[in-house]
Amino acid sequence: MAWVVVVSVLILIVLSLLRVNVIFGILIAAGAAGLMSGLSLTETTNLLVSGMGGLASTALSYVLLGIFAAMIAYSGIISFLVKRLIKLMQGKRYKLLLVIAGVSCLSQNVIPVHIAFIPVLIPPLLHLFDKMKIDRRGIAAALTFGLKAPSNSIPLGFGLIFQTILVKEMTANGMAIELTSVTKAMIIPGIGMLIGLLFAVFISYRKDRELVQVDPVMSVKEEIAAGAENGKLTFTKQHLFTLMAIICALIVQIMTDELLLGALAGIFLMVAFVVVPFRKGDHFVDEGIKMMGMIAFIMLIASGYSHVLEETGSIDALVSSTTNILGDNRLLIAVVILLIGLLVVMGTGTSFGTVPIIAALYVPVCAAAGFSPMATAALIGTACALGDAGSPASDMTLGPTAGLNADGKHDHIWDTCVPTFLHFNIPLFITGLIAALIL
Structure with a gap:
């Protein structure tokens, strides 16, 4: 059973690299996992469907955020941002990439909206990126860094949630640790991701890249361009109302901790303030x-795939089989834990959901091998984070693609997943290993 996860995830990765749509890739990988575990296709399908409800609320929230973003684009307010950025950032490619990374970081800790800002901010800037001949793979790296690094290393917003889960699961499995110690332990892996970002911005994607012009598949950018041409660059009461709707949506989300309610509040106010015509609702x-819609549906299927792997017992079998052969070699234990975390998260697309699985099985192993609580926290935290920045089913990659592919010129696998995997998971693996051995 232990090999089921390995083979299934490899099938997903290979299909994705061959440009098979990620939805079909996940479905085929899930079917293979079920069959290899002795289930029929009907039983596997039932498990897949029953597990899709795990992220139903999140998927619906993302669709509503897309509707809210389309309304904001219609108001023309983004034209001010685009016009201002064109003046400030013309010829300053590195600064623009770092600013985008900074804004992305704020979405995890200061204003915890996660990927909600991407469909609002990125599509209007695509013309600017092309005009400056910026390699969009660098933009994807900047966005993914901001979505991932702070949510692992900084104990605010989503970072606080992640580290609190880690504290809870480690304590529950016999190794008590304080939140401050987890934060200190995750600094080293965070530095690794920062190195990956700087390498992407200043080395890998520093050269000009001109994209083939294609007909846009979405009209959000067209709405903004039309707004500029029609003279909507003067501040109007509709723009004021739009700002109020955005702020209210953020407040509702923070107060209720519900992305769905925040999106609904924003949509309601945009209609109530008559910023958008009620009759254009469709x-x-x-x-x-x-x-x-695509990212929402992929997340639903990824949740079902994760459920199949868990219910068949293949993840537990994989982890249990490795613990029997590790012995007390700390280096070998650290390497194997990180590799399993990478493999599992690549398939499930969630680091948060991987914490209980890895912690329950590896805290006793780490304790027996003599790892300190901080070293164990760094090891397990990094293992759970690995793969998230390169998984085809992770919102850390789906979010950037949703914004950068608004005009149909950005490939999810080769322009987002592969670059982010190479630039972040490699340094994350190395620094996580270092942290586990020196703390």
């Missing part, structure tokens, strides 16, 4: 689904 729904 248009905004269509635009929202085009923008975020």
